[in-house]
Amino acid sequence: MTRNSSLATTTIAAGSAVALFALVAKSGCANPECATPDYRVAECRVIAENEAARLDVDERIEIRFQDPSAIDDSTWDAKGRLRRLGNVVYARNAGLGPFALSLDTEPGDPVTVDLVLENVARSMTVTVSGPGSNLEIAVDATGLQRHVTLTLPPETTTWIRGSLECADRYRLALSADIQTNPDHFRRILEHLAAEAESVAGTEPLVGLVLMGDLTELSTAEQFEVIAELLAASSVPVAVTPGNHDTYDSLQPYYNDFFGPGNHSFTVCTTKMVLLDSGSGTLAESIEARVPELLERQGAEHLLLGMHHPPYPGLTGAGWSREDRAAALLVEAAIADVDLIVAGHKHALVDFPEIPVGDASLHEIVVGTGGAFQGAGRPRYGYVRATIAEGTLETCFVEVSPPGATMEPTAKVPGQLMACSD
Amino acid sequence: MARFRSARRTDDRARRSAYSVTAGWILAHGLNPQISYAAPSQYERCAARSAAEHGSHTWKCCVPDGRACTRPGPARLVLFSTGGIALGLGLVAQFVLGDSLGSNDPSTFLAAAGLIAGSGALVGALTGRWLNADGPRIDRVRADTLALQGSYSGASTVDETSPPNLRGSFAPTLRFAHGDGRLRLTGHVGGDLGRHRVVDPRRQVANADGSAPIVRTSKILSVGVGLDLAVALPYPVMSRRRSQYLGAVELRWKPDFQFRRENIHAGNGSERWIERTMLLPLVAGLRWHVSPRQRFTVYFGPRFDIVSYAEGPNDRLRRGSPQLAPLYGEAWYDIDVPLQGRKRRSSTIVNSQFSAGYVHSRFDGTGLNIGPVVGFLGTIHLRAHLRIIPRGSKVAWQPTLAAVLGQGLRWNISLGVTLPEIRGKRR
8 A cells, every 4th residue: 555545544544533532522521501601602691691680699688580470489580680780789671661570588687789770661660569668669860770779678578570651552673783883873872862752752662672793792891882872772772692792702791781682571562582693593492492482471563583584585694503593483483473673684684575384474684783784885773663553564764874965775675664754 | 938838749748648548448448437547647657757858847747537638737726716716706795895785695605615616726736746636537436326324413411412313315327328427316315313302401490300401302304306417518628729728627407405304392392393495496516627636516506495384293284485595505625535556456446535515505504603703604514435446346335424514513424335327328
């Protein structure tokens, strides 16, 4: 045998040995999920978002986010984010609608806790009910925060609940992909503030939903910038991460700042389910829970949002696993989802009819939150969903960069129209 | 100009000799010869002569390849340049022209195919020099007429399972009467040999013993059938006097039908049957023989998907209609490496082939994600094949070790057998 043939044979033998070793090593080294966390992995973020929904304060009091309808405090739900800075506990409501927090105290002396509720609509009524206290938390002078100091008796459970009065007809804003351009996103928030003020009495704007890519590099500094912007928003903002928010392996910054990526909330007559597709697919445990998450629970309208469009068409911006995207579309068809909203593609694309089985789904890609869109004039803004009994109408609100003419940009593929006001 | 004339004179001598050898070779063995070492290496003679006359200008020498001669060096240089341009254009379209122009899908494939072409040409040059991968055609690895392929990725999480996958495939080939083309019927049937099992890692739903509850099990069946038509273009395309002998090209058409049926049991008691069908009626491409032992192949075309489902075994299947799906594409670079010297007279001939490819599809698994670049790319494939054929036999055995690089690495091992091609009748 020649030198060449020896080399080739050695290469093949080495390859086989590596493959065999990989198989044996893989099957013999199973660990509990995320025993060594890598927060680029979707399943590790599921653990992070659930851990962030519960906080133990000095082993004296445990605060838990709960489903708004919960009456039992034995468990908790990833419906928000709790964190402690100094002696103050910050609780961010992940959704736009009602929320619930349980506060369980340990035996001993009464416990005092300074609590700041974040991302709570100014029109929301927030009450505290428990053995030692029954009160309503007043609206702060500005912003979406509520401050309260509670002194709670030992071995009791106190509940804080937010509830919302709704108009017959209301609006919801939808956008995605801010990334390198928080400056323009600030203009979008200003535009939303003006809209919220102008329609407050007739057709209130209940909030903004962002379908991921809040940052470019998943750094704490970039999340801080976005968190400050959202804290100053005039309407509550619900978010889910994108691929640019989830590629720091060591720290779940997204979950630390905003809480869950996989969550659902009901605001007025609409249920919105948000899924963390930052890794290009869902965590498998979340996929298993999708039928449960998509249960309407009495809501008239059902919206599904995530960063990666499950149906990408020819945008090139799809899921890393198309089989899982198809499975999600099937669940959406079974649940009769009214609208799927996504980002990832930095453009506005409307897919009015996606055939899945004998159903047809409607998907809008709205990656127009400020990120670079390429050559040509950018189209920034948000989709406005106007919701009333029996109807859900969508149109696009363009928020042009300064200096841009007000001429309409290119037509949107599909049926989406520019909003008339 | 003088250099080209010199190259032509050298080529002419090599070519005349090559044609006579090739004609005899075809007469003796047909167009799919099993033993190629009977053909003397015109390339080596030319290379020696060229080295003596001009120093080391071996790139001027052409290597006999079936019907004609190929100059691997210049052919690879053209492929490398073309690949570089494609990569550059793809990246510019992706990152400069950007999303608003809607070019992401084709530009991603353009960049990836360019990368395979360029890196293939580079590796081809190195292996041509160091692994004898530039000589005359050898009895190279062919598509397995029948094959069995197994893969296993294992589960890395306690209480989860990821069963092995087994797939049987077939690919009989009909060679056209005049040897300028062939038609291959391809297909496979396979699936999981057990159920995938997934647990819910949330602490608040843990079982009493602390273990994570199982929330989903699934199992998949995979079926595919297609055609692969290859027709050789005239060679050389230009007149022989003006040809630079950059290698023969085949046109290809590869219509394909892929079907997956998945059964899912979710933790809340729901059951789903999900059927996905991928239709590729218009996938076409070309194969460029940049050297008798090296080939670059590319396919590209539209894709249509049908998604159907049923809620449990008693529900009727709700069949979907075709929807336009992401574009489909493949790019491959193959290198044949002979494993036995010409003079060796063993009872078995053993040759190998190394292939690197990019498949622009995430239909069957996880695409390649790089940092924040998630959801755009398909999978990278690396394959090492052996072809083992007893001297004089018409049946060859072909074991293959393949690695699929997506979000993680998956290994496949297959054993195939190649039977003689079916020959079309001569008129």
